[in-house]
Amino acid sequence: MHAYRTHTCGQIRLNDAGETVRLAGWVHRKRDHGNLLFVDLRDHTGVTQCVIDSSEDLFETVERLSNESVISVTGEVVKRTDETVNASLPTGEVEVVIRAIDILSRADQLPMPVNQDANYPEDIRLKYRFLDLRREEMHRNIMLRSQVISSIRQRMIGQGFTEFQTPILTASSPEGARDFLVPSRLHPGQFYALPQAPQQFKQLIMVAGFDRYFQIAPCFRDEDARADRSPGEFYQLDFEMSFVTQEDVFAAIEPVLHGVFEEFADGRSVSALPFARIPYKESMLKYGNDKPDLRNPIIIADVSESFRGSDFKIFARLVEEGSVVRAIPAPGASAQPRSWFDKLNSWAQSQGQAGLGYINFKEDGPAGPIAKNLDEARIAAIKETTGCQDGDAVFFVCGKEAAAAEFAGAARTEIGSQLGLIDENRFEFCWIVDFPMFEYDEKAKKVDFSHNPFSMPQGGMEALETMDPLDILAFQYDIVCNGVELSSGAIRNHLPEVMYKAFGIAGYGPEVVDSRFGGMINALKLGAPPHGGSAPGIDRIVMLLAGTENIREVTMFPMNQMAQDLMMGAPAPVDEHQLKDVHIKLDLPLDME
Numbered sequence: 001m002h003a004y005r006t007h008t009c010g011q012i013r014l015n016d017a018g019e020t021v022r023l024a025g026w027v028h029r030k031r032d033h034g035n036l037l038f039v040d041l042r043d044h045t046g047v048t049q050c051v052i053d054s055s056e057d058l059f060e061t062v063e064r065l066s067n068e069s070v071i072s073v074t075g076e077v078v079k080r081t082d083e084t085v086n087a088s089l090p091t092g093e094v095e096v097v098i099r100a101i102d103i104l105s106r107a108d109q110l111p112m113p114v115n116q117d118a119n120y121p122e123d124i125r126l127k128y129r130f131l132d133l134r135r136e137e138m139h140r141n142i143m144l145r146s147q148v149i150s151s152i153r154q155r156m157i158g159q160g161f162t163e164f165q166t167p168i169l170t171a172s173s174p175e176g177a178r179d180f181l182v183p184s185r186l187h188p189g190q191f192y193a194l195p196q197a198p199q200q201f202k203q204l205i206m207v208a209g210f211d212r213y214f215q216i217a218p219c220f221r222d223e224d225a226r227a228d229r230s231p232g233e234f235y236q237l238d239f240e241m242s243f244v245t246q247e248d249v250f251a252a253i254e255p256v257l258h259g260v261f262e263e264f265a266d267g268r269s270v271s272a273l274p275f276a277r278i279p280y281k282e283s284m285l286k287y288g289n290d291k292p293d294l295r296n297p298i299i300i301a302d303v304s305e306s307f308r309g310s311d312f313k314i315f316a317r318l319v320e321e322g323s324v325v326r327a328i329p330a331p332g333a334s335a336q337p338r339s340w341f342d343k344l345n346s347w348a349q350s351q352g353q354a355g356l357g358y359i360n361f362k363e364d365g366p367a368g369p370i371a372k373n374l375d376e377a378r379i380a381a382i383k384e385t386t387g388c389q390d391g392d393a394v395f396f397v398c399g400k401e402a403a404a405a406e407f408a409g410a411a412r413t414e415i416g417s418q419l420g421l422i423d424e425n426r427f428e429f430c431w432i433v434d435f436p437m438f439e440y441d442e443k444a445k446k447v448d449f450s451h452n453p454f455s456m457p458q459g460g461m462e463a464l465e466t467m468d469p470l471d472i473l474a475f476q477y478d479i480v481c482n483g484v485e486l487s488s489g490a491i492r493n494h495l496p497e498v499m500y501k502a503f504g505i506a507g508y509g510p511e512v513v514d515s516r517f518g519g520m521i522n523a524l525k526l527g528a529p530p531h532g533g534s535a536p537g538i539d540r541i542v543m544l545l546a547g548t549e550n551i552r553e554v555t556m557f558p559m560n561q562m563a564q565d566l567m568m569g570a571p572a573p574v575d576e577h578q579l580k581d582v583h584i585k586l587d588l589p590l591d592m593e
Contacts, residue, residue, distance in 0.1 A: 004072050004104075010046020014093045016077045021096060023048055024072040024104070026134065027065050029115045037062055039098070040115075041073065044139075048091045050075065052098040061101060068107035068114055068134070074100040122552075127566040129557055141554045144264065145542045149216055151263055152237055152538075155256040161214040161239060166201035168194060168218070171519075178222035180232075183582035194220035197535060199454075200520050202240040203492055206531040207523045212252075214239040216538060222563075227550050228484060228540055231563035234551075236487065237541075240533035246475050246491055249532050250274065250431060257479070257486075257536065261427050264545045268425045275479075276430040283432050288326070288409020290435075293483030294428035296416035300408050301386045303327045303396070312373035315398045326397045326408035329386045330415050333393035334362050340418070341368075344395070347414060353407060358395045361388055370396060413483070427544065429481050434458075437474040438505065448506050451476050454520075455490035456530075457502060464501045479536060481544055489534025496524045 005024040012021065025043035032038075039050045039062060050073055052062050065071065075096045086092030111127075112120045114134045125132040132138055153163070172179045172193040179193035195201075197219045205213045217238040225231040237256075241249060254273055261270045276294070283290050286299050304325045307315040315325055333340070341358060348356035357370045359379065366379050374382075386394050395415065397408045416422050437457045439450035447469050455474040457463050463472050475491035493499045499521065503513050513521055542554040552558040559565050579586065 008045040009041050009043040009048045010090060012048055012077055012091050012094055014079060017079045017094060019077050020074065021077055022072060022074045023096060025070070027067050027069050027071060029067065030065065046090060049095040050098050051095050058098060058101055062098065066107050068110060069103065070105040072102040072104060073098050122560065123566060126558070126560055129567045133556065141546045142556050144546055145554055148260060148264060148542050148545065149538060151260050152256060153216065155259055156214045156239065159252050159256060161212040162210065163215050164205060164213050165215055166195070166198040166217065170195050180220045180222050183584055185582050188583040196221050198238050202238060202533065203520065203531065204523055206240050206242045207528045211242045225561040225563065228543065230539060230551050230555060230558055231561070232559050235538040236535040237538060238535040240531060242529040242531045244530065244532055246477060246532065249489065249534065253534060257429065260541070261545065265427065268427060270427045271429045277433050278430050279434040280432055280436065284405045288405045288412055290432050290478060291480045291483055291485040292430065293413065293422065294430055295422045295426050295482060296412060297421055298329055298412045298416050300412055301327045303382050303385055306378045306381045310374055310378055312370060318398050323399050324401050324404050326404050327382060327386045328395045328397070328408055328411050328415060329388050330393040330395060330419060331421065332391055333419065334360055334391045344415070348411070351407065351410060356395050356411060358393050360393045361390050363390050427481055429479065432478040432480060434473045435476040436470065437472040438469040440470060446507055452488065452490050453503065453506070454493050456493045461498050461501060464498065464505060469505050475532070479534065484540055484544060486540055487534045487536040489532065491530070491532035494524055494528040494530055496521055
């Protein structure tokens, strides 16, 4: 018999009854029933119930075991009585009668429980992450992550992509977030940087002629944490393709994402292929942002003209001054009490707004503070434009276009959530397309890039030479699921002359392009294919599938919000001789000396 186990704790079934087996694992839970002591033994695969009678010599040994001690037990598999079968466990029809036990490792008092999902403070969970990972929910999430990555990898290979690895030590990026820098021992005063993304490398792979590349790429950015973004390190499905249009990119990656989500949907539906394509301008109007949650049926409408010249003087004046009015329908909201409307108004004020006016389309006629200041024709026009019916309500936001869109989008989400309109059992994908190539920077008082300076402008050189820069669209796109942006992507600008022209419009001369992006621009001058790609975030994909709102719940060893690894004690000071090796002297803030 094996020294530790003949079976795993999730393996034993009714057809094993009568066999002598050996199991090894952690003491998950003990239950004393007087003359019988039950021990739930847990390993990576599951849980098996073990039992010992008080008359047995080993009873006191088992009784003294602390939770999370590691043991090996030997005993006979027996069928449970009908009334004691545990249908929630795969092993629930049997139990193991303990005949021998070997204590492999005793556990001291635990700083946090493992056999329950108590809401322990995050600092405790992260400091003892190896314990936190033993909990069923965390173990399931991390296994899901591994399975998702494996599925993605196989699906990408099936789509004709080849996996390559790009460098981890590279040059500092002049754009994007802050780099993590690595001092060079051999080159005093010079630094490597950890890649924020393999962007330039994957484009160079296309220039090198490899056609379809992917990798599950680690990326490093020195930026603040958010619920959907880890500080420091994250992973993405990085891919690039040659000789492709925007639609070719969509056609290649959609089956991968759709297939993965269907595989791990666990009863939830996934939007059908092909995914919806929504122009950026339309998304900003209808949903108030460029990452719409399509599970929410509310569609925002522009009703500025219904307020122009109206008796609702505040909005009328603002519209004349260039503001817009956005209407957010609230289906069935007439059934809500007045207090519900007042709470939404308080919510708006908590967001820094003056309030949230509304019209309530009651059966006996429109009501509410705004309805009193609009004539019948204007109210009818609003009702038609928004698609409201009797029994619905509509809320209004007024302001400059960008600010009005942002707050209307937040109100759409809040109203949809409060009315229970968002179906949690769906995954709704869409592409946001046709991003503007340029925008006007009010602070700098100049035209600048709005999204990605290396994207191909729609219309190419002709558009750059003949169109108003603010009207030029780019071959840029985002993939969005349930209001979460999974990635941005683009058809790249592979023509040096078009790149110089685009940067020139944004106020950057050829010398700037050559000095800051010399490696890339020189490669493009030596024969580059049209190419494009994207990089959906692995962490966010798993977060959606796991049904959690915090990315740390699907990351094995995450940092906290202050970018600290509480378990390993990083970042930490290093010895003086280590600093000397890399030619560094510290110049710390006065309050740290």
